[in-house]
Amino acid sequence: xxxxxxxxxxGKRMLRRELLAVRNTxxxxxxxxxxxxxxxxxxxxxxxxxxxxxxxxxxVGSEPGTLALLDALRAQGVRVLLPALLPGNDLDWxxxxxxxxxxxxxxxxxxxxxxxxxxxxxxDAVTDADVVLLPGLAVDGRGMRLGRGGGSYDRVLARLAxxxxxxxxxxxxxxxxxxxxxxxEAHDRPVHAVVTPSGVRRFT
Numbered sequence: 001x002x003x004x005x006x007x008x009x010x011g012k013r014m015l016r017r018e019l020l021a022v023r024n025t026x027x028x029x030x031x032x033x034x035x036x037x038x039x040x041x042x043x044x045x046x047x048x049x050x051x052x053x054x055x056x057x058x059x060v061g062s063e064p065g066t067l068a069l070l071d072a073l074r075a076q077g078v079r080v081l082l083p084a085l086l087p088g089n090d091l092d093w094x095x096x097x098x099x100x101x102x103x104x105x106x107x108x109x110x111x112x113x114x115x116x117x118x119x120x121x122x123x124d125a126v127t128d129a130d131v132v133l134l135p136g137l138a139v140d141g142r143g144m145r146l147g148r149g150g151g152s153y154d155r156v157l158a159r160l161a162x163x164x165x166x167x168x169x170x171x172x173x174x175x176x177x178x179x180x181x182x183x184x185e186a187h188d189r190p191v192h193a194v195v196t197p198s199g200v201r202r203f204t
Contacts, residue, residue, distance in 0.1 A: 009183075012182075013149070015179075015182070019177060034197045035059070035065020035066065035068050036065070036068050037197035038069060038172055041197065042170070045200060047193075048131055051078055054130065055093065055125075057082060057083055057135055058070070059135070059172075060113060064174055069172075070096055071098070071099075074096060079095060080095065081094070081095060081096070081126065081129060082096050084120065085107055085113060085115070090123055090155050091152050092123055093120070093125040094115070094119060094121060095119070102116060110150075124163070126165075127165040129165075131169075131170060132156070132169050132170070133170050133171075134147075134191060135171075136173060137177060138182055139194045140179055140181050142203060144182040144190050168193070169189075169192050170192060171194050173196050175196045175198050178201065
């Protein structure tokens with residue numbers, strides 16, 4: 001298999017391209033319907049049902065929609081933290097207080113992101129989370145996640161490990177993005193569960 005010659009990083013790049021091409025064919029309705037189903041499935045997770053603090057993110061473009069889930073968590077009294085991108089791709093965090101508490105921020109060379117307005121809580125705020133919802137493009141049967149390649153969540157996971165924090169790690173994807181194999185590098189860590197519009201799959 002010649003595409004493996006370049007090692008995990010080139011394998012990841014190729015897989016990212018394929019998955020993003022499929023996402024780009026989705027309509028606004030597809031994304032919204034998937035987001036609504038995803039919220040229902042995710043709320044069935046005991047980890048989310050019992051969480052006090054959840055670190056999440058605001059979906060953009062053709063990512064599986066997260067707003068329905070963020071609002072449902074907030075309605076249950078959960079403290080929801082959302083990321084704000086820092087120079088160097090690290091993440092700061094702020095509290096979600098409804099859709100009106102988001103601002104569209106254009107970062108150089110990247111897509112515009114929706115970030116929380118209001119007080120910044122610092123990069124370490126994520127260590128208080130009971131559950132961390134991770135964006136991704138795919139996950140395999142071992143729970144290895146393929147991210148977008150920016151490295152922001154590698155920093156988050158390293159920060160959690162350094163602090164001795166052990167939140168549940170959950171990735172939100174479309175059904176077709178649970179794949180056979182994701183190439184991994186030494187620093188990659190498996191997630192505990194994936195939620196897709198059709199259900200939840202756990203990894204041991």
